[in-house]
Amino acid sequence: DAGVTQSPTHLIKTRGQHVTLRCSPISGHKSVSWYQQVLGQGPQFIFQYYEKEERGRGNFPDRFSARQFPNYSSELNVNALLLGDSALYLCASSSKGLAGNTGELFFGEGSRLTVL
Amino acid sequence: KNQVEQSPQSLIILEGKNCTLQCNYTVSPFSNLRWYKQDTGRGPVSLTIMTFSENTKSNGRYTATLDADTKQSSLHITASQLSDSASYICVVSGPALMFSGGYNKLIFGAGTRLAVHP
Numbered sequence: 001d002a003g004v005t006q007s008p009t010h011l012i013k014t015r016g017q018h019v020t021l022r023c024s025p026i027s028g029h030k031s032v033s034w035y036q037q038v039l040g041q042g043p044q045f046i047f048q049y050y051e052k053e054e055r056g057r058g059n060f061p062d063r064f065s066a067r068q069f070p071n072y073s074s075e076l077n078v079n080a081l082l083l084g085d086s087a088l089y090l091c092a093s094s095s096k097g098l099a100g101n102t103g104e105l106f107f108g109e110g111s112r113l114t115v116l
Numbered sequence: 117k118n119q120v121e122q123s124p125q126s127l128i129i130l131e132g133k134n135c136t137l138q139c140n141y142t143v144s145p146f147s148n149l150r151w152y153k154q155d156t157g158r159g160p161v162s163l164t165i166m167t168f169s170e171n172t173k174s175n176g177r178y179t180a181t182l183d184a185d186t187k188q189s190s191l192h193i194t195a196s197q198l199s200d201s202a203s204y205i206c207v208v209s210g211p212a213l214m215f216s217g218g219y220n221k222l223i224f225g226a227g228t229r230l231a232v233h234p
Contacts, residue, residue: 004159035224042120042205042224043160090159105150105222107159 002026004093004108012114013081021076021111025093029106031055032074034066035090037110043090049074078113086115118143120208120225128231133196137228139189139206150207151180151191154227160205163191196232203227 005024013019025032031050035043045058049068063079072093078085088110095104120141129135141149148167152160164173164180166189172181177194193200206225 033222040226042207042226044224045222088157092159104162104165107152107161109159110157112157 004091004106006089006091006108006111008111009109010112010114012116014116015081015083017081017115018077018079019081019113021078021089021091021113023074023076023091023093023108025072025074025091026106029093029095030072031094032068032072033092033094033105034074034076035092036060037088037090039087046076081115083115086113088112118208118210118223120206120223122204122206122225122228124228125226126229126231128233129196131196131198131232131234135193135196135230137191137193137204137206137230139191139225141187141189141206141208141223141225143208143210143223144187145210146184146187147209149180149182149189150209150222151178151189152205152207154203154205156202163204193230198232198234201230201232203229 004026007022023032033048034046036046037043046060047066048056052068066076068074090107090110092105092107123138146168148165150165151163153163154160163175163178166173166182168184179192182189191204205227207222209222
């Protein structure tokens, strides 16, 4: 079975542009979460979706938005890009969506965004 | 404030040696603690998951310990190999009721960068 797949793997944008990152979870997984990882730091939580509903949002501005489709794939959108948005964007899927569980979290390889 | 602190920030060891990485957290109440291995430019891969009732868990040459009273965890790597060179990230989760929406908010440490030299 395929793991979590993300696209594109690398992309370069300029300030003010918009970007859409895509994620396909492991087959059967209904939960997708997004993380931003700046070089040298741990991932920071952006969003979680479970059963196509937003279940949580981290401390990110409204320029960041996401959605989950009926097939449980997800998109992360970032508007009005800033230099500080340059990072590795990770998507993770899980078979369980709610907290308190020890469900395995599977990460994709990430999308490396560079903003010039 | 819920935080996860890891030490050391970076570590160099020789192939075949053992090492121990530390993780201290202030997340409360606490649900579970995870250790991930992340190769440069790749996504994290899970090594262990422990609930508050577990105090040790092994995965091959990796052994994680947890002391929920002192809010400390360690990851011990035995007989290191060159392929162990990576960042090791400690991740702590609080239970659903702590956070609105009932989602699994994971708090990541900054990681320890391990380099294993021949």
